[in-house]
Amino acid sequence: MTNEELCLSIATVISNYRNGEFGEYDKAHVWRWVEQFDVDERQIVLQETNRILKKNFISRESFNKLVDAIISSQVVYGENKDNYWNSVSLLEIQRKGSSQKELNDIFCSKLSEVYNIDNIINCESREYLYIDDFIFSGGRVYSDLSFWLRETMPNECRICIVTIGWYLYGQYSLKKRLEALISLLGINVELEFCSFTNRRLENRLFRKDFSEVFWPTSCVEEIPEVVNYIEEHGYDPQYRVENGIKNSVFSRPRREEYEKILLKHGLKILGFSKNNSRVVKPLGYHQFNEFGFGSTIFSFRNCPNNNPLVFWWGDPEAPDWHPFSKWYPLLQRDTYGD
Template sequence: MPERQDLLESIALTTADYRAGDLPTPTAQHVDRWVCQFGAEVQLPLLRELDHVIRQTYFSRAKVKCYFGRQITLAEISGNDPCDYWSSTNFLNIQQHGHSQAEILKLFGEALRTLCGLDINQCGADGGDFIYLDDVLFTGRRIFTDLSAWLADAAPNQGKVLVLVLAAHRLGEWQIAQRLQDCAIAAGKNIEFDFWAVLRIENRMIYRAASEVLWPAAIPGDAALQAYMAEEQQFPFAPRPPGGRLEHPIFSSEGGRQLLERELLLAGMRIRSFCQTPSRALRPLGFSPFGLGFGSLIVTYRNCPNNVPLALWWGDPEAGPNHPFSKWYPLLPRITYEQHLGPNDLEF
């Protein structure tokens, strides 16, 4: 079987349960339709790198449940008697926007019932730790919104909160930990916060050489891109020094990474050009208040975050021919909060 077909089928298989029940199961033809929007000369190397990356960064439902099972029995969290620990744990269901927490709680509950025979809805006791579950921490804004409101209202005067996620981006985790501690102090409460993640993604400026998000080492000589970057005065772009040592093997090689960064960046610029007045947060490598975009590559079976490059999720094949969404075919069509908010609403 030709390499191209192998790669198309591999990417489709990796993402087979993406939004299962909402969308048709991904096929090689679906992946091919997406990649054909790129130049013919880059399609095969782009597929090679994407196939490698997405196998590292895609969280299927089975993988999520497996990871939760490991966390449940992790001695650093639950001690020597995990079932006793979890039976007294208070699970928070306080997310103000979206459904990710409710769905993750359900999945965690399945793992908890399998391993300990516990009903997650019956867990909780005075003096037990509090658990805030979610899928991915990007900037941490959503987690801060939920927990700061809880601190001001329902939180006890003393306790411990464990924030447990599948993946956390290090800058957001560091910022949110500081802000939540300050918020607890301001509320006059002695609350300790602890963060746990299966995968921690480096994205801090000072460590950009080892960054694990898309952070271009070189900028293509594209006039529209150069003009776009010149508009950014407050936070001018700082390229990534190439060849840094990464903690996780997200990319196959420096060359493969640079190709992926370049092609998704240029495709994101094309997508921005489809919009008459694009939001400032709509950046080619994903929603962000500054730079070329957030650049995350983390996707779960539930949804593709808008912090991921536009070229992976933007567009709608069912949009009318005059609508901007009709001009790009998405690999991972995303759903916004309840599919009721506009496509440019931030989801951090």
């Protein structure tokens, strides 16, 4: 595909992003974004961005499929479907963002249509359902549920956490932290996790060579800015090692170069501001990982800040003095905190 065709392909995927809130996401928009990269980098950026968007862009249709899957999943409702749906409480306790309310609205509409059941949000029950789009580090879900558990102290109940997908370490960490909290509080709460199996992506350290996130190889140290960044922060990066094995997200011939380009420009973006939080990393927000979380998941609602900065940093309406004016985003976010 030519660069023009790739721009059009990307625009087709993201055309309904946030229902056009930030303007028309057409071919010209994509080209304006990719022009910020060096001329010899643009084709790789377009090829790989097109690839991962086609694989990992969560559309509104994905939300609808999740709702249908929840209603028909025995993992969710257990042995007695009718009793479960007649007694379940749908948690709406998300303290940041609107994804949960949006999903709950879709879910309640469908449940009313199928079972004629209404008014199930935040009721007292022995069966609770927490729905969200995706688990990245698990921090947001833990924050929501830990606050709710401490406030309500539910006992003899089950909480089913349902998402479209998750990163494996994020889900593992979340489960362990919630189990520890439940034990500390001395309450009897059973946890259940449910998602589409093909949306469970690898990001565990011991499986870094098979990772499905942006996880650079040592070739990035060819970039002086990367070496300076490592030395400035005293980092000791755990690099991915090429193994030649097919990856479900990245293409084998272009992955190394793609990661290198996004890291280079992510560092450039970091340099626009002198007051970055320590969690702001070139490959996405993360507390621990040196280069960032490196998420490859996108959503029509909002681009996760766990994704590389090159995708979402910036605001074309920002004044010239503001750091956000220095980069034109492919998928603009409506908030830069959290």
